[in-house]
Amino acid sequence: MPHKRRSKSWSELKQAGNECFKTGQYGDAVTLYSQAIGVLERQGQKNPEDLSILYSNRAASYLKDGNCSECIKDCSVSLELVPFGIKSLLRRAAAFEALERYRQAYVDYKTILQIDCCVQAAQDGTNRMTKALxxxxxxxxxxxxPPIPTVPLAVKEKLLQTQGSVPAAQQNGIKENSSQKAGDVKKARLLKEEGNSLVKKGEHKKAVEKYTQSLSQDPSEITTYTNRALCYLSLKMYKEAVRDCEEALKLDSGNIKALYRRAQAYKELNDKRACVQDLSSLLKIEPKNTAAQKLLQDIEKMK
Incomplete structure (x- = not known):
């Protein structure tokens, strides 16, 4: 009797798919990932994480081959199995963008930034989509x-741990649980509110301290950056104001307050070109913004 060849396991097929992908054999990679998916599904075991990775890998192969529709389908299946996977969201966003479905691409890029605001590809994608839209x-x-989904805090933490981008607290070997994290966000909000009260009293220096403490607890709160930038403008600390506006714009490239306050700072730093650029960007988003219109008229009179 002829010796029966052993069937390859799903993990062996996945590995072979990865090798083909690395060497640019995307069609072969699709075939191998499809076989791996078939094996895993036939086993009847509940392996959502493994299946999600296989669908996401096959989506990457489709994307490289220019088959954007299949890429989107596979990413959507991957995201049903494991919601908010960064790689699947990035691949789907790129496919949407290639098909000029800019609204869906924007939503995916913004969802990624909720999970990890440091993903450069998502920051760049958001900027491109903002301009295109x-x-x-x-x-x-x-x-x-379309509505942008809210990523639950517990999901953010889990994804950051499993998908390679690790929060600063964890890099030092300190594990944070979700209740600690929720506590940090609450503390940050209270400190921000204290800062807001100090601004109303005209105590900008003390307000800066509160906003700085708030950002140490939650560095993803856009309004804290724009509020601190306002204080820096009052304190004539213009470079610091520019820096805070830049942080806010990384999180939301179309933030009106950040664009306006950075323009104000650039005016004081005599950087007319940068000031005009920010005001032009702002007026594209809000053409009837009278404060921006007035500042633009003032800057154009400058020599």
Missing amino acids: TDMDGPSWREKL
Whole structure:
């Protein structure tokens, strides 16, 4: 009797798919990932994480081959199995963008930034989509967006731990649980509110301290950066104001307050070109913003 060849396991097929992908054999990679998916599904075991990775890997192969529709389908299946997977969201966003489905691409890029605001590809993608959507739909483009899902805090933490981007606290070997993290966010909000009260009293220096403490607890709160930038403007600390606005714009590239306050700081730093650039970006989003219009008129009179 002829010796029966052993069937390859799903993990062996996945590994072979990875090798083909690395060497640019995307069609072969698709075939191997498809076989691996078939083996895993036939086993009937509940392996959502493993299946999710296989679908995401096959999506990457489809994307490289220019088959954006299949890439989107596979990413969506992967995200049903493991919601908010960064790689699947990135691949789907890239496929949406290639198909000029800019609204869906924007939603995926923004979802990624909720999980990890340092993902450069998502920051760049958000900026590109903001420009494309402003050109396409005008200043009211945000009103036409599909809803952006809110990523639960516990999910953010789990994903950051398992998908390679590790929070600073964990890099030092300190493990944070979700209740600690929720406590940090609450503490950050209280400190921000204290800062807001001090601003109303005109105590900008003390307010800066509160906002700084708040950001140490939650560095992803955009309004804390723009509020501290306002204080820096009052204190004539213009470079610091620019820096805070830049942090806010990394989190939301179309943030009106950040663009306006950075323009104000650039005006004081005599950087006319950068000031005009920020005001032009702002007026594309909000053409009737009278404060920006006035500042633009003032800056254009400068020599």
